[in-house]
Amino acid sequence: MDIIVLIKQTVDMDQIRLNENNEVIAEDLPLKTDVLSKNAIETAVQLKEKYGGKVTGIIFGTEKATSSMKEAYAMGVDDGYIIKGYKKSDPIITSKVLSNKIKEIKNDLIILGNQSSDSYSGLLAGLLASELDMNLLSNAIKIDVDGDNVNVTMEAEKEEITMESKLPAIISVAQEINEPRLPNVMKIMAAGKKNINIEETDVKYENDDKILSDKAPENKRKKIIYEDGNGIDEIAKILKVVK
Amino acid sequence: MRCLIFSDDADNLKEIISYFYKKMDIDVFCNSEVLDYGANNVYKYNDGFSDNISEYLIELYNKNKYDYIFISSTNLGRQIAGILSDKLNEKCMPEIFSFENDYKVVTKRFFYGGKSVLTEETDFKIFTVAPGIYEAKKVDKRSNLIDAKLKNSRYKILSKKKKNTGGNDITKAKVIVSIGRGLGSKENIEKVMPLVDALHGEIAGSRPVCLDYKWLSEDKQVGLSGKKVKPDFYIALGISGQIQHLAGIRNAKTIIAINKDKNAPIFEECDYGIVGDLFTVVPKLVDKLKNN
Ligand SMILES: Cc1cc2nc3c(=O)[nH]c(=O)nc-3n(C[C@H](O)[C@H](O)[C@H](O)COP(=O)(O)OP(=O)(O)OC[C@H]3O[C@@H](n4cnc5c(N)ncnc54)[C@H](O)[C@@H]3O)c2cc1C
Ligand SMILES: Nc1ncnc2c1ncn2[C@@H]1O[C@H](COP(=O)(O)O)[C@@H](O)[C@H]1O
Numbered sequence: 285m286d287i288i289v290l291i292k293q294t295v296d297m298d299q300i301r302l303n304e305n306n307e308v309i310a311e312d313l314p315l316k317t318d319v320l321s322k323n324a325i326e327t328a329v330q331l332k333e334k335y336g337g338k339v340t341g342i343i344f345g346t347e348k349a350t351s352s353m354k355e356a357y358a359m360g361v362d363d364g365y366i367i368k369g370y371k372k373s374d375p376i377i378t379s380k381v382l383s384n385k386i387k388e389i390k391n392d393l394i395i396l397g398n399q400s401s402d403s404y405s406g407l408l409a410g411l412l413a414s415e416l417d418m419n420l421l422s423n424a425i426k427i428d429v430d431g432d433n434v435n436v437t438m439e440a441e442k443e444e445i446t447m448e449s450k451l452p453a454i455i456s457v458a459q460e461i462n463e464p465r466l467p468n469v470m471k472i473m474a475a476g477k478k479n480i481n482i483e484e485t486d487v488k489y490e491n492d493d494k495i496l497s498d499k500a501p502e503n504k505r506k507k508i509i510y511e512d513g514n515g516i517d518e519i520a521k522i523l524k525v526v527k
Numbered sequence: 528m529r530c531l532i533f534s535d536d537a538d539n540l541k542e543i544i545s546y547f548y549k550k551m552d553i554d555v556f557c558n559s560e561v562l563d564y565g566a567n568n569v570y571k572y573n574d575g576f577s578d579n580i581s582e583y584l585i586e587l588y589n590k591n592k593y594d595y596i597f598i599s600s601t602n603l604g605r606q607i608a609g610i611l612s613d614k615l616n617e618k619c620m621p622e623i624f625s626f627e628n629d630y631k632v633v634t635k636r637f638f639y640g641g642k643s644v645l646t647e648e649t650d651f652k653i654f655t656v657a658p659g660i661y662e663a664k665k666v667d668k669r670s671n672l673i674d675a676k677l678k679n680s681r682y683k684i685l686s687k688k689k690k691n692t693g694g695n696d697i698t699k700a701k702v703i704v705s706i707g708r709g710l711g712s713k714e715n716i717e718k719v720m721p722l723v724d725a726l727h728g729e730i731a732g733s734r735p736v737c738l739d740y741k742w743l744s745e746d747k748q749v750g751l752s753g754k755k756v757k758p759d760f761y762i763a764l765g766i767s768g769q770i771q772h773l774a775g776i777r778n779a780k781t782i783i784a785i786n787k788d789k790n791a792p793i794f795e796e797c798d799y800g801i802v803g804d805l806f807t808v809v810p811k812l813v814d815k816l817k818n819n
């Protein structure tokens with residue numbers, strides 16, 4: 285089975301600092317692999333281990349994305365493409381760039397995350413399914429392949445739904461589907477030596493979205509903190525209005 | 528201005544209609560009979576999937592020339608938003624929690640997993656709407672109900688399982704006692720229940736507690752990927768206060784935190800905090816509440 289996994293690299297959001305105006309300082313932040321992309325990689329590799337085949341990773345990112353691709357290799361991805369030219373979160377552009385590449389690679393299944401950890405957009409699966417005219421299953425917590433059928437259990441708001449679909453299909457995964465593996469040193473070393481295919485995109489961004497502000501949410505909390513066993517009386521008093 | 532709203536979740540749908548009521552003319556495409564919240568036409572479907580729902584929405588959009596399409600950010604909603612964005616070749620602004628169109632459209636959404644709020648001016652037509660945008664309110668106006676017949680889908684459902692839900696809806700609670708990994712075990716829930724009872728509150732939890740350890744059912748998860756709550760009092764017990772958790776409690780009136788780690792980020796985002804072991808602080812607090 286030929287599987288493509290879509291991997292996003294984001295800034296490390298835990299390292300974000302604010303300036304004196306409460307605005308995010310976005311420059312020079314360390315980068316890391318998007319949380320859900322790691323679940324997607326783990327899913328793809330587990331499917332390969334179970335059903336055989338090959339996993340190809342694609343990142344639309346910058347030249348710095350090699351670190352994420354190496355991590356993917358260490359986890360078990362066989363081959364990887366980095367398409368350079370990513371500038372900002374723009375799902376239509378990302379889907380155009382990724383679908384152009386996907387069309388060149390033989391595939392039965394495309395795996396990606398349900399919502400990426402920075403933008404949380406969750407639009408990519410639908411955009412790609414429509415663009416590539418593939419079957420779409422999202423927020424998967426269980427995937428079973430049977431010949432050219434795939435059964436997927438999806439986590440919806442109030443129920444778990446198991447659906448059947450034909451391959452090829454595009455499946456986005458939920459965080460609960462698995463626990464991404466931590467590769468050992470040998471695998472990490474071997475991954476470092478593997479070739480990464482690096483390409484450039486000619487898809488262009490339009491300038492149609494104006495950011496008026498990018499600030500941390502306002503914090504008007506009182507922040508009265510009690511230590512050393514204090515505060516019970518005060519808090520009990522505040523909570524008394526409840527009764 | 529006219530808009531088309533899609534939602535497969537009646538609660539989200541009511542919130543979205545209420546948010547736009549009187550700001551524009553509203554038509555709705557949904558699978559529930561939500562007829563007294565202010566929409567003009569309610570197109571009701573049964574058992575739809577991403578393909579046949581998208582097809583119907585595109586027909587409606589082309590026929591009625593809506594200015595905007597709002598889609599509730601449910602699992603199905605996001606699939607459909609992506610498909611519509613591609614098929615209509617219109618950009619979609621995801622996860623908005625505020626929309627104004629005085630003379631230009633200005634939206635707000637969280638970015639960087641909740642670390643920042645992006646305020647953006649756009650000419651986009653499609654938006655996904657984060658849950659909890661507004662309080663749903665019934666109005667006097669009654670909507671037209673139209674039966675929407677969907678075409679056949681390429682998908683087939685094999686089985687459905689209702690998720691465990693633990694009774695009351697935490698988004699409506701006035702007092703929430705919320706537990707985190709600091710509680711240590713499921714058995715320890717009974718040690719905090721006296722506080723929940725004393726305050727006539729609801730119990731809720733962080734993501735690990737609801738999703739990974741299943742100490743509570745999933746509908747009790749508070750946060751970015753859980754419920755956005757707005758109680759008068761939110762009491763966080765053994766919750767560190769990661770940004771994804773905080774995204775769910777921004778609208779709480781008063782936040783009280785009990786955590787043994789003085790440096791836990793929750794103390795930056797609370798009104799009152801006690802640095803201490805929750806297993807000693809909670810019983811003392813319950814005693815005080817009972818004796819007053
Ligand atoms: C895409 C994405 C979405 C997410 N969505 C959500 C979401 O919706 N909701 C959510 O909650 N999380 C979410 N998370 C997870 C989030 O990042 C944190 O991992 C999670 O909130 C941590 O839960 P916690 O505070 O219970 O656990 P921890 O971070 O482990 O904190 C436990 C706390 O308990 C304290 N403690 C321990 N023992 C005691 C004691 N005896 N007395 C007092 N205090 C004690 C510790 O000091 C610590 O601060 C999401 C993550 C991602 C990547
Ligand atoms: N630039 C990108 N390159 C490769 N994969 C991506 C990219 N952006 C998003 N993805 C994938 O799509 C998933 C969902 O992203 P989104 O729909 O933007 O929330 C992510 O978890 C990734 O698996």
